[in-house]
Amino acid sequence: MPVINDSTVVAEVTACCEAYEQALVANDVPTLTRFFWDSPHAVRFGVGEQLYGAEAIVAFRQQRVINFTDRKTLRLTVLTLGQDTAVSMLEFSVVVAGQKRQGRQTQVWTRFEDANWKIVSAHVSHAVVPPAEAWLAFVDRAAAAVDLRLDPAFRSGVAENVNRTAEIVGPLLAFALPETAEAAPVFTP
Amino acid sequence: MTFDSHATALEIAHAVRTRQLRARLIAESALERIQRTHTQLNAFTEVTAQRALAEADAVDQAVAVGRDPGPLAGVPYAVKNLFDLAGVVTLAGSKINRDHPPACQDATCVARLRAAGAVCVGAVNMGEYAYDFTTENGHVGATHNPHDLTRSAGGSSGGSSAAVAAGLVPLALGTDTNGSIRVPSSFCGLWGLKPTYSRLSRAGGFLFVESLDTIGPIGRSVADLAAAYDVMQGEDECDPVCTWRAPDLASGTLDEGIDGLRIGVLDGYFSRGGLPQAHAAVETVASALGVKRRIELPKPELARAAAFIITATEGGALHLGRLRNRAVDFDSQTRDRFLAGALTPAAWYLQAQKFRGWWRAQMAEVFRDVDVLIAPATPLPAPLLGQETMSFNGKEIPLRPNIGIFTQPITLIGLPVVAAPLQGAEGGLPIAVQLIAAPWREAALLRVARLLEKSGACRAPVAQLAA
Numbered sequence: 001m002p003v004i005n006d007s008t009v010v011a012e013v014t015a016c017c018e019a020y021e022q023a024l025v026a027n028d029v030p031t032l033t034r035f036f037w038d039s040p041h042a043v044r045f046g047v048g049e050q051l052y053g054a055e056a057i058v059a060f061r062q063q064r065v066i067n068f069t070d071r072k073t074l075r076l077t078v079l080t081l082g083q084d085t086a087v088s089m090l091e092f093s094v095v096v097a098g099q100k101r102q103g104r105q106t107q108v109w110t111r112f113e114d115a116n117w118k119i120v121s122a123h124v125s126h127a128v129v130p131p132a133e134a135w136l137a138f139v140d141r142a143a144a145a146v147d148l149r150l151d152p153a154f155r156s157g158v159a160e161n162v163n164r165t166a167e168i169v170g171p172l173l174a175f176a177l178p179e180t181a182e183a184a185p186v187f188t189p
Numbered sequence: 190m191t192f193d194s195h196a197t198a199l200e201i202a203h204a205v206r207t208r209q210l211r212a213r214l215i216a217e218s219a220l221e222r223i224q225r226t227h228t229q230l231n232a233f234t235e236v237t238a239q240r241a242l243a244e245a246d247a248v249d250q251a252v253a254v255g256r257d258p259g260p261l262a263g264v265p266y267a268v269k270n271l272f273d274l275a276g277v278v279t280l281a282g283s284k285i286n287r288d289h290p291p292a293c294q295d296a297t298c299v300a301r302l303r304a305a306g307a308v309c310v311g312a313v314n315m316g317e318y319a320y321d322f323t324t325e326n327g328h329v330g331a332t333h334n335p336h337d338l339t340r341s342a343g344g345s346s347g348g349s350s351a352a353v354a355a356g357l358v359p360l361a362l363g364t365d366t367n368g369s370i371r372v373p374s375s376f377c378g379l380w381g382l383k384p385t386y387s388r389l390s391r392a393g394g395f396l397f398v399e400s401l402d403t404i405g406p407i408g409r410s411v412a413d414l415a416a417a418y419d420v421m422q423g424e425d426e427c428d429p430v431c432t433w434r435a436p437d438l439a440s441g442t443l444d445e446g447i448d449g450l451r452i453g454v455l456d457g458y459f460s461r462g463g464l465p466q467a468h469a470a471v472e473t474v475a476s477a478l479g480v481k482r483r484i485e486l487p488k489p490e491l492a493r494a495a496a497f498i499i500t501a502t503e504g505g506a507l508h509l510g511r512l513r514n515r516a517v518d519f520d521s522q523t524r525d526r527f528l529a530g531a532l533t534p535a536a537w538y539l540q541a542q543k544f545r546g547w548w549r550a551q552m553a554e555v556f557r558d559v560d561v562l563i564a565p566a567t568p569l570p571a572p573l574l575g576q577e578t579m580s581f582n583g584k585e586i587p588l589r590p591n592i593g594i595f596t597q598p599i600t601l602i603g604l605p606v607v608a609a610p611l612q613g614a615e616g617g618l619p620i621a622v623q624l625i626a627a628p629w630r631e632a633a634l635l636r637v638a639r640l641l642e643k644s645g646a647c648r649a650p651v652a653q654l655a656a
Contacts, residue, residue, distance in 0.1 A: 161529030183542035
C-alpha cells in the first residue's frame with residue numbers, strides 16, 4: 001500500500017497546481033506546455049475537445065483565444081499515492097461570454113526521473129446549465145427594454161440564438177484589442 | 190446564328206448589336222423557358238414580361254436607327270427580389286413587404302443595366318430578408334438547384350443562381366453580406382462577383398446589414414461578370430456608402446494574364462473542416478495557376494465571429510419595428526435570429542466593430558506581400574433541401590449557421606471576391622473556390638478568373654434539367 005497524502009508530496013503537487021493555474025489565467029502557453037507530459041500518451045479532455053498526444057494539446061493551446069482572468073479557484077483537493085503519483089481535483093468558476101460557469105478539472109500527475117511532476121491526463125468540464133434557459137431572463141428584460149413584446153412561443157428559440165451568439169462572441173470578447181482601436185466607421189463621408 | 194439557353198450575355202449582345210438576332214426574340218425565348226421550368230425550379234417570384242418586351246423593343250429600335258444599344262444589348266437578366274423594379278413590390282423574400290406599395294423607380298444598378306441595353310425579365314426568390322444560405326423560403330417555397338432538384342440552390346441569392354444555372358438567363362443580380370453571392374455560386378457551379386464594399390451602389394436595394402452589404406452579378410462566363418460589373422460602377426449620391434472613386438473597368442484587361450500577380454493559398458482555418466471536395470477544389474485551382482505558396486491569416490475565426498455579431502445586431506435593428514408589430518409574419522427560419530439580434534448587448538457589437546478596424550490593418554499588411562488569395566467558398570457542395578446538419582472536422586454540426594464559415598471572415602472588411610466554379614465528376618455536384626484580393630482589385634481577380642476559365646479548370650455550364 002503506498003503512503004497516502006504524504007505531506008511533503010502534497011505540498012509539492014499543490015505548488016504545481018497553483019503554478020499551473022497562474023499560467024492558465026495568463027494563457028502562458030510555454031509554461032502550460034511544460035506542465036504536460038511530452039508524450040503521445042498524454043491525453044487532455046477539455047470542455048469541448050478531445051486531445052490525444054502532447055502535439056495535439058500544444059496545437060490546441062496555441063490557436064485558442066481565451067480570457068481566464070475571471071477564473072477563480074473554489075476548492076482544490078490533492079490526493080497523492082506514494083512518492084510519484086497524484087491526482088488533483090479542482091472546482092472553479094469562470095465567466096464565459098458574460099455568463100458565470102462552474103467547472104471541474106481533474107489532473108493525474110506523475111513524477112518522472114528528472115524529479116519534475118507532469119500531468120499525464122486531464123479532464124475539464126463545466127457544470128451543466130441548460131445554456132439557452134440561462135438566457136431566458138436576459139431575453140425577457142432586454143426585449144422589454146426595447147419595447148419588444150415577445151410572443152411566449154418564440155422565447156426559447158430566441159434564447160437559443162442568443163446563446164449561440166454568446167458562444168461565438170466569447171473568444172472575440174476575450175481578444176485584447178489595443179486601447180486605441182476605434183469602432184470601424186460605417187461609411188467614409 | 191441561333192439563340193439557345195447556353196449563350197453568354199456577350200454572345201447575345203454581339204448578335205443583337207450586329208443585327209443577327211432581335212432582342213425581342215431573345216426576350217420571348219427567355220420568358221418561355223422561365224414559364225416552362227417554373228414548377229421544377231421555383232426561381233422566379235415575379236415575371237416582368239411586359240417590361241421585358243418593351244425594353245427589348247427599345248433595343249431593337251435603337252439598332253434599327255443606328256443608335257448604340259449599349260454593351261449588354263438585349264441580354265435578359267433577373268434580379269434578386271430585394272431590388273426595386275418600377276411598378277413591382279419589393280419583397281426581399283418576405284411576407285410582410287407584400288403590403289408595401291410598388292417601387293416607383295428602379296434600383297440604381299437596374300437603371301444602369303437598362304441603360305446598357307439589358308432586358309429585365311423578372312425578380313427571383315431569396316431567403317427572407319437575406320438572412321439565409323439555402324433559399325428555403327417559408328412563404329413561397331424553396332428554390333431548387335438545377336443540377337439536382339432535391340438540393341438547395343444556395344442562398345440567400347438562390348433564385349439568382351438557379352435562374353442562371355438552368356439557362357433561363359445568362360446573368361442575374363444578387364447581394365452578398367456574409368456569402369449570399371458566393372454560396373449560391375458554389376452550390377450551382379457559377380461565377381459570382383462580390384465587389385469591394387461600397388464599390389457598387391446599393392440604392393434601391395432592401396438592405397440587410399449596412400456595414401457589410403454588397404451587390405454583384407452571377408453568371409456563366411467571366412467576361413459577362415466583368416461587363417455587368419463595369420456598367421454598374423460609378424458614384425451614386427442615393428447610397429451614402431457608395432464610393433466616389435473613379436470606376437476601374439475590368440473588361441478591357443481580362444486577357445492580360447496573371448504575370449506579376451502574387452498568389453497564395455489560405456492555410457490554417459481555411460484548410461480545415463468541411464468535406465474533402467471543398468479542399469480538393471482549392472488544390473485544383475492552385476495547381477492550374479501553379480501556386481505553391483501557403484499563407485495563414487491572423488485570427489480569421491475572430492473575423493468570422495465579428496461578422497456574425499455585426500450581422501445579427503444590424504439585421505435585428507433594421508427590422509426592430511417589424512419585429513415589434515409583426516413577428517408572427519416572419520419566416521420561422523429567420524424570426525428567432527432576427528429577434529435575438531435585436532437584443533444584442535452593445536459591448537458585443539462594438540468589440541466586433543473595433544476588431545473590424547484592427548483586422549483591416551492586419552490584412553493590409555498581408556496584402557503588401559500577396560495579391561490574390563485562394564480559399565474554399567463553401568465547406569460542402571449543395572446540401573439536400575431540408576438538411577439540418579453537416580459533417581465538419583468529424584463532428585455533426587448544424588448546417589445553416591455554418592455554411593458561411595469560409596465566406597464570412599472575408600466579408601468583415603469588405604474585400605472583393607470572385608467565386609470560381611469547378612464542376613463535379615460525372616454525376617457529381619459543382620463547388621466553387623474564393624479568389625480574394627485587396628480592396629478595389631476586382632480587375633486583377635477577374636484576370637485570374639479568366640485564366641482559370643480559359644485553362645478549363647473552372648467552368649459554368651448550363652445544368653441539364655431532368656425532363
